[in-house]
Amino acid sequence: MHAFPAERTAIVTGAASRRGIGRAAAHRLARDGWSVGVLDIDGAAVKDLAVELTRTYGVRAAGAGADVGDADAVRAAIAELTAALPPVVALANIAGVSSPTPYLELDDAEWERVLRINLHGVHHVTRAVVPAMVQAGVGRVVCLSSVSAQRGGGTYSRTPYSVAKAGVIGLARSLARELGEHGITANAIAPGPIDTDIMGGTLSDERKAELVGDLVVDRVGTTDDIAAAISFLVGPESGFITGQTLNVDGGLHMH
Template identity: 55%
Template structure:
């Protein structure tokens, strides 16, 4: 049976110090995975990789990668193939948000949001999935958002909600196709999580108002999301696929 200790987990967009990606890289390494960190920020990617290796004693590597650029993805994965064990898990974490109202959104803004969140996930998943299918094992997790389920209203506007909803359809259809070859595909939809993206907005009256709508009485932490992703990547978690897991403290119950 495939184990985490003989496989590599890729986490995209994991260069930020306070992001879900870096927390996920740590959680996966704690579970025994070797970890490849891909990020636009090469220094951030390598810093995360070094932190993870130092903390957990697994093999890691950090690569500069623009998920919207096919050549950049090809280059990063080619280097990864020679540096680490075969890829057993992919966490499509790289993403950007956009609060621009629909009546003000530009074509360029719309395309940029879809380029990172949807095309970026396609670019890397399309190149990693064949190897998983060939080896008969794989775990793919998409980082969607509560905005996709409730229609924005947190930080993301229409473009972001539409792109994150696109990821849900992507994951569900892919789960049907890849299930027979041992690859599961699931989505995680975080609510209000305290990261560099949301940190500035979680202050004063705005924070009080937001927390009032969360039954558990606090904003989410990156570890809340990272732990769930790691569970979905376990070799033992082979009978869950095509599912969407909410991590929102009860702020959106449906």
């Protein structure tokens, strides 16, 4: 196991949406001094984001377009990012899609779409990134799950989303066990209700009040709440934390 290099890169997926967790995470990590590689199906948007990160924080940044559900596209995008940036020490798997379809109305195409992006996509990106971490002897992997995985939905998205996000927790635990000997930690974050478009668009005041009724704090979460948790878990001081699921959910699920 080796120390963090002075120049190091964090790769963040799903960073194009202006109101999304991925974009907030990219900004937070750049602010923390990381070089940042941003990946999204909207390649033009993340290339613009990379310019914005460099201009704002003075860090190196690069963007690449890929559908995380397409393994070949992911490998090409990761190769593009790693060639342009310092060694990759951290990966934040944020890319995902919502799915509010009731189970009795669910068709095969929707099931496969959600699993392909929300679970298979996390695997494709991680599999492309971690060999370099193994070679370097240090790494941090953070995978975005959801409180829906633990409660069976109940916020916005339903069954295929909950299944995929439960799979993400299992993936993070397995990665922790297999990659620990190489100095790599792997953890999941399970957000509760966060005011992003994945909740079906900007939350109305009425919907926020409804969601807060289930929490022990007096507000829904923000993207910055999740970005702060990601910042901690990818940092040099979190090396003894691995295989865990950190709930950032206002007390919605206590376990």
